[in-house]
Amino acid sequence: MTNRDPRLERYLSTLESSLKPFPVSDRAEIITEIKSHVYSALERDPQASVDSILAALGEPEIVANRYLLERGMKPAKPPISPIVRWMVIGFLGSLAMVLLFAGFVVAQFSPIVKVDEKKNQVEILGGMIKIDGNEERVTIKSIIKDGGHSFSGGHSFSGSQSMKEGDAIDVKFSNGRVELSTNDEPNFEWECRGPEGSTPEPMISNGATTLDLSTLAGVRCELRIPKNAKLKLAGANGRISITEADYEADVALERGRVEFDAADGAPFKYDVKVDSGRADKFESSTLPTAHVAKIHVGAGRIDLED
């Protein structure tokens, strides 16, 4: 039973290795004596467990150190108890995570303060807060990211274009988010936020209004489309949300998500296609007055919103 008790073997092996400064013969003698002690203790009380006998002896490293101290030899470093060891590991791990996070924050928001005397501008936290002395304007940049581009509150623009029944609207964007609603007024309106840069102007020709947002990475727009207009919306990456649609829609998105919700009582004839991904089931109306909704997504999904 005890001859090959793994706990005893482990204890003796640790003790043996901790007694390295002793000659081999001395070590062997000590090991045999400790083993003999365990057997004697078990003989005296057969109910006793090897664990409790070893616990009474003390940690093998500490016992070894006593031997060394008694013989005037330099003791080894005191053993680190498993609890302390895990506490140290836990502490160091947490510290590493905090430092990593701090590093990220510093990288994200550095330099903390940048003063540009020529332009009369101050940038705080890596440009997150911008104070422009010339224009007496303070800009706070949002750090919410989408597709690697931040939606910037730094540059907003909006516009409105009056339209006649059945006029065409052509909107293009490269990546961003576009939300559409129906305008009861015969106006095409847009309210956008995009990165710093020029404000796109609509181009009007032959009853078609074109708004090209494709140079504005991460643009975010709300578009109000007049009833019965002919909308053509094309984007590369992002999300398009159409609510209460009551106009003809030709929507194409290369990658992302399109949500479509028809206005109450507005019949639609759908032409929905996803190359890679999935689309909800759209039920087309057979009414001759139905608008055509053509939605094409390259990779992503098309959701029918009720």
Added chain:
Amino acid sequence: MAGSVENWKTQIRKGYLELCILLLIKTRKKVYGFDLIEQLSAASLEVKEGTLYPLLNRMAADGFLASSWETENVKGHPRKFYSLTKEGSKLLEQMDDEYGQMVRIYEKLSK
């Protein structure tokens, strides 16, 4: 200050324990570690195994104790028996004298 009395006890017990061990080995002629612990414990002198064995090891290395491995019966395991050497007996006598004197001084002072 509970810590200071513990510290004092550790110090005074160390020399006292050595004296008691030598005394026990002398009266029993030869004794093994586990037996020694039980004898000391029976006399209300608790000693940790992890303390006693290194102490015996040092006293043997210093030449005060002789040791031999013996197996008491066929089924038993070998035990390391300690006995006093000549130097050990001499040391015990010196310790005995010193301790006796210490006790006498203590008794005299506490009167």
